[in-house]
Amino acid sequence: MNISLPQNDSNPVQRQTALVAARRDYRYNYTYLPNGGAMAEKVPPQDQSLGKFPWLQDALSLLLRIDANQALQDVNETGSVRKLRRFAWLTRVTRFLNNPKRAGFLKFLLAKVLPIIRLVQRLQDGKPPSIEQNSSQTPSAKVNDIHQPLLETLISEVKDPRDHAQEQQKLDHQALAMQAKQAQDSLSDYSQLFQAYNDLFQIIYLPCISQQFWTDRAFVAQRVAGANPLVLEQCKRLPDHFPVTNDQYQAVMGTADSLQKAGAEGRLYITDYAVLNLLEPGTFPDAQKYVYAPLALFAVPAEGSGSLTAVAIQCQQQPGSDNPIFTPPPEGSPQSEQWAWLMAKTIVQIADGNYHELISHLGRTHLLIEPIVVATYRQLAPNHPLSALLRPHFEGTLFINNAAISGLVNDGGTVDSVMSGTIESSKELSVKAVQGFPYGFNDSMLPATLSRRGVDNVDQLPDYPYRDDALLVWNAIHDWVESYLDLYYLSDQDVVEDTELQAWLAEMVAQDGGRMTEIGETASDQEQPSLRTKAYLADMVTLIIFTGSAQHAAVNFSQSTYMTYIPNLPLAGYRPAPKSTKATTQDYFNLLPSLKQAETQMDMTYLLGSLYYTLLGEYGEEHFTDTRVQPLLKAFQQQLDAIGIIIDERNSVRPTFYDFLHPNKIPQSINI
Known part of the structure; x- marks a missing residue:
């Protein structure tokens, strides 16, 4: 050689x-x-990286999810079994603390979780919580800021982590549905409808996307800078099974522009999720899920910042009277059209999330x-x-x-x-x-x-x-x-x-x-x-x-x-794609996952998307x-x-x- x-x-x-x-x-x-x-x-020991720390999964569950969006494993255990499990947790954390070679990683971990520990300590002392909304604004922790008595308190004395969120945990789809009915039928008065989803963020910060996910600007931005900016393609000419008309295009982009002109100038773009038709709809546990394979059309205006504009959405591949084309409702349109447009965008988000996790990511x-x-x-x-x-x-x-x-x-x-x-x-x-x-x-x-x-x-x-x-x-x-x-x-x-x-x-x-x-x-x-x-x-x-x-x-x-806040990007929908360009608040709500599903998705995407290791x-x-x-x-x-x-x-x-x-x-x- x-x-x-x-x-x-x-x-x-x-x-x-x-x-x-x-x-x-x-x-x-x-x-x-x-x-x-x-x-x-x-998996050989030489390659286990984070896995070489046998305490890691338990420690992350303990430190990142106290109070928890997902309970500790011993939630339903009592007596000696619970004490034994907590002793095992304490042993693993102690083994970690006593190893000076892991001090660097400890500093990194504590910088992320010390605010959580301090909050739990305040709750134990009967004091009101005091925590910054965005954990990234919390000053970095020092390794000496945590000590053995506090760890013992966290493991052996902390109350059942579901106690203070008990009412929230009891909310299910039916309870939320009643809340949705009470809300005004207006996108501008969304806060009551989404409050239960917001309340899941008791410890981790509420993502900024929660304040704008329903806007067209946030929707199109995720095509070029979101979790899955890998599907967008240029479209010289629309496929036959996506029959957006020039009138529909001009209703969004203005009469000075046209579909033909935008295509010829390279300003038309499409996201096509046809591959998702290979999925078989699942259930959880008994609720039926639905698979969507939408198409979405975007255009760059002839003049302006150069950012995309959402033009049209078709929620399934084959056009027809039961699969209409949705377009952004003009200002002053009935609320029913605004809810329908939000549902169409959410279906694109659901498809994008499945494409992301199964194809782009895994x-x-x-x-x-x-x-x-x-x-x-x-x-x-x-x-x-x-x-x-x-x-x-x-x-x-x-x-x-x-x-x-x-x-x-x-x-x-x-x-x-x-x-x-x-x-x-x-x-x-x-x-x-x-x-x-x-x-x-x-x-x-x-x-x-x-x-x-x-x-x-x-x-x-x-x-x-x-x-x-x-x-x-x-x-x-x-x-x-x-x-x-x-x-x-x-x-x-x-x-x-x-x-x-x-x-x-x-x-x-x-x-x-x-x-x-x-x-x-x-x-x-x-x-x-x-x-x-x-x-x-x-x-x-x-x-x-x-x-x-x-x-x-x-x-x-x-x-x-983008994916911890479920109304922005749910990973499953629980009703068929809408067959009308008009919808109600209840129709939109029925599309979204239950709180339990939202909680599970939030846990997964927050943990996977927050832990950085090496550079x-x-x-x-x-x-x-x-x-x-x-x-x-x-x-x-x-x-x-x-x-x-x-x-x-x-x-x-x-x-x-x-x-x-x-x-x-x-x-x-x-x-x-």
Whole structure:
């Protein structure tokens, strides 16, 4: 193998011994999701990251959800059983506190949860709560601010965490329905209708989206800067099954514009959720859920800020009298039309949430990266240059995937509970994403996907923060990867002759391995794809690192901002799509989840979207033993710092705020 290694790693016998050891240590058994998608059954201790702390799940439940939106596990237990469980909790926390190596992580955790602990202490003292509405405004905590007696109080003395929210917990769909009937039939008097949802936020802050989710501006902003800014496509001509008329278009955009003109000028955009028709409607526990596959039309005005305007929504794919086209009601329209329009937007949000969780999040980040992680451990020796580069970007991925499959995406689990489809059909949709929907691996390079969706032209679509920030990070990662690989691969032939590299790809595509498709380079004289050029290798590694860091950050951490507040983005609807362009308050309410469902969704999306661990570009001072790497790494870190400044400047002037791709909010890997 003709690559230049650090001197202390250049012995080929040593390399072969290390490779054999790696294959032995990481010999996984695979379990397969329906129709494909490799999942590692065993998670090695070396890769468990957050999972290496056995107390983590209990500690997070204790510290992040005291008072709780979700009760502690011993809510219904009494006597000695409860005392035993609380003693176990205390033991785990004490073990953590006594380990000085974890002090840094403790400081980070306490900065997030100390306000919660202080609030509980005040409640125990009979004092009124005093807490900032937004926890991000609370000063950082010091490790010494928490002490053993307080922990003992939290675990052994705190009242049942559901006690003071008992009345709220008793509210069910029927009680809320009565409340909705009492509310005025007006969108401007929404507060009474949504107060019960707001009251779920007893500890964590009420998201800003709660104050504007019903507005058209908030709705369109989430297409370009929300939890799932990945579906929007340019539309030169509307599909035949979405028959928006020019009159309907001009009623929104004005008579100086037209559908034909906007399409010709590249100002029409569409979101199409047809793929969700693959889901089978689920139930919870006995309430019927519904699956929607809407289409939504947007346009950029010929003059103005360049932000999208919502034009029309069709709640299912096939048009007809029972599937009308909804348009924004003009000012002064009857309230019944405003409620119907809000229902149509909510159905798009429900569809977007299911697409987000099953495709953009689980399928296109977590599951897409997993077979690459396994192949790296099995086929690249620890001292292989590419292995050294990639392993920090895989830290915790197998652990969190394993936890998700056993605790979220399982029969009767959270996904089964809160999302639209049955758990079987939800898994199958995620597998479809792994296998190449909407794009195969080679077509998923960020510049290519933006071009294929027709959203790469800044002049036609000026307000697209995800695109603009993602390209900055993509280019920085590509520069770093390309310069790093140049140290070890002097020509394309070096790539071809690297036997470990070829075995790495072969493991990914093998039917008894990762079963990945549309990856690698093809040649007429080869049956299987291979790695043939430095340029492709650089693109491939860039996509791997970008997906495990920035792309996951974009779709994961946006959950706490947009998906904890259920009226903004519920993950399931509980009535059929409306068949009329007029609706009542009760019709809208019947669409939304019950409080129990809202509570479960809030718990899941807040926890997943709030815990940051590691930082992109921070590999550790002694990670790379080759001294030639250090100046290249320093340049990458400086480039990330510069990107942070650019994003801050953009957010001071651009019409849609977006900071999920700020480098100081991008972890190294998928670890939550």
